[in-house]
Amino acid sequence: MYLYNSASRKKEVFTPREEGRVTIYTCGPTVYHFAHIGNLRTYTMEDVLEKYLRYLGYDVDRVMNITDVGHLSSDGDTGEDKMLKGAKREHKTVMEIAQYYTDAFFADCNKLNIRIPDTVEPATNCVPEFITMVSELLEKGFAYEAGGNIYFDTSKLDKYYIFNDFEEEDLAVGVRDSVEEDGNKRNKADFVLWFTKSKFEDQELKWPSPWGIGYPGWHIECSCIARKHLGEYLDIHCGGIDNAFPHHTNEIAQSESTFGHEWCRYWFHVHHLNTNSGKMSKSKGEFLTVSLLEEKGYDPLVYRFFCLQSHYRKNLVFSWDNLDNARTAYNKLIARVAQLKAGGDVDSNVFAEAKKRFTDALDNDMNTSLAVTALYDVFKLTAGDATKLALIEDFDKVLSLDLIAKAAKLNEKDEQSDEGAGVDPELLAYINSMIDARRAAKKEKNFAEADRIRDELLAKGITLLDTREGTKFSING
Ligand SMILES: [Zn+2]
Numbered sequence: 116m117y118l119y120n121s122a123s124r125k126k127e128v129f130t131p132r133e134e135g136r137v138t139i140y141t142c143g144p145t146v147y148h149f150a151h152i153g154n155l156r157t158y159t160m161e162d163v164l165e166k167y168l169r170y171l172g173y174d175v176d177r178v179m180n181i182t183d184v185g186h187l188s189s190d191g192d193t194g195e196d197k198m199l200k201g202a203k204r205e206h207k208t209v210m211e212i213a214q215y216y217t218d219a220f221f222a223d224c225n226k227l228n229i230r231i232p233d234t235v236e237p238a239t240n241c242v243p244e245f246i247t248m249v250s251e252l253l254e255k256g257f258a259y260e261a262g263g264n265i266y267f268d269t270s271k272l273d274k275y276y277i278f279n280d281f282e283e284e285d286l287a288v289g290v291r292d293s294v295e296e297d298g299n300k301r302n303k304a305d306f307v308l309w310f311t312k313s314k315f316e317d318q319e320l321k322w323p324s325p326w327g328i329g330y331p332g333w334h335i336e337c338s339c340i341a342r343k344h345l346g347e348y349l350d351i352h353c354g355g356i357d358n359a360f361p362h363h364t365n366e367i368a369q370s371e372s373t374f375g376h377e378w379c380r381y382w383f384h385v386h387h388l389n390t391n392s393g394k395m396s397k398s399k400g401e402f403l404t405v406s407l408l409e410e411k412g413y414d415p416l417v418y419r420f421f422c423l424q425s426h427y428r429k430n431l432v433f434s435w436d437n438l439d440n441a442r443t444a445y446n447k448l449i450a451r452v453a454q455l456k457a458g459g460d461v462d463s464n465v466f467a468e469a470k471k472r473f474t475d476a477l478d479n480d481m482n483t484s485l486a487v488t489a490l491y492d493v494f495k496l497t498a499g500d501a502t503k504l505a506l507i508e509d510f511d512k513v514l515s516l517d518l519i520a521k522a523a524k525l526n527e528k529d530e531q532s533d534e535g536a537g538v539d540p541e542l543l544a545y546i547n548s549m550i551d552a553r554r555a556a557k558k559e560k561n562f563a564e565a566d567r568i569r570d571e572l573l574a575k576g577i578t579l580l581d582t583r584e585g586t587k588f589s590i591n592g
Contacts, residue, residue, distance in 0.1 A: 412555030
């Protein structure tokens with residue numbers, strides 16, 4: 116399998132350190148608010164990577180942290196604490212906020228069929244580990260104390276900038292005007308390992324340490340949590356591309372300075388989800404969450420399907436139109452699966468050939484859109500339905516689109532009402548997605564849109580009828 120490694124900026128053959136076993140570390144959410152669907156694109160693509168490695172037969176050990184302390188409003192270490200901000204906004208304690216949004220994050224993951232890593236560790240569980248690593252860094256001369264805080268000294272490294280060619284001057288420009296520079300830092304790129312003093316209102320959660328009562332910096336938590344569960348070596352580190360700098364750059368600095376050797380072999384970064392007005396964020400434009408998609412009548416798996424249709428290293432543009440297209444395609448796909456009849460023999464030659472097209476796509480740096488094409492190719496095979504169903508079930512171990520289960524449900528629904536009987540499955544899928552969209556528009560009191568949808572169908576000879584059991588349709592002629 117070839118995987119693009121952001122550290123070498125090349126596709127490389129993937130070889131884990133230990134035969135048959137892969138260790139993965141994933142930066143988890145900062146639990147001060149709901150995850151937006153841009154964050155969830157990253158977790159979805161990481162999920163596909165993990166499931167594909169399992170599909171290939173590897174044992175996967177994956178660890179994820181939950182940031183419930185220390186993440187300030189800038190990814191450098193300036194600004195207010197995000198958790199404290201969330202707690203103030205909702206008049207709750209920091210730990211209440213952490214629990215609430217951790218649960219919400221896992222609920223979103225479940226809806227998107229994202230497997231939750233076996234090991235999930237909140238940062239507040241690991242304070243002794245943070246203190247140990249900061250002490251080691253001080254002992255080895257990679258850290259210093261200034262103004263009550265402990266800083267990492269980036270000038271002690273041969274190479275600090277791993278993922279890009281930043282120079283100190285570029286970094287200075289990158290510092291936001293509104294944020295004062297920290298005069299304690301010896302070098303602009305230095306970052307905080309442990310705070311005892313902040314010029315902002317203080318953390319609610321603090322712990323004693325050899326350097327005074329305080330709390331950890333954000334970056335140290337991932338280095339320590341990865342070490343605690345996976346040791347000194349890591350095969351793959353995942354995250355969103357915006358974490359490459361400074362977060363992952365700082366993780367490498369901390370871990371490799373502590374261990375004295377290379378830490379992580381492959382860096383897997385998922386690119387942004389953009390809207391037409393730029394990168395998606397919590398503070399800008401519509402706050403897009405899985406719950407909002409559901410309110411608007413979308414199955415969350417439509418969003419998963421939308422993500423799979425593009426490569427993880429390309430920015431993906433989200434719009435409601437794009438999502439509508441994905442919904443129509445997804446519904447059509449399920450309708451086609453629903454037409455396949457179970458039973459009969461699987462043709463092992465055809466199966467192996469089709470499977471190879473699927474694995475070839477994913478072996479080439481996780482080309483999920485080609486893998487989806489391989490899935491569509493299954494319908495064109497010269498083989499019985501049993502072979503096709505077996506392939507779909509097999510591919511869905513990685514894609515996780517619930518294709519077989521949704522198709523079975525659709526068949527059940529068709530048996531209950533013979534409304535869809537004899538209708539071309541593609542047409543049926545189109546009508547059903549239009550009915551869903553109209554229901555969502557009505558729910559939002561957007562009656563103009565609801566009428567437009569009804570008229571669009573009418574122009575095609577399809578009449579809608581609202582009944583107590585829901586919207587029915589009839590096809591004229
Ligand atoms: Zn991290």
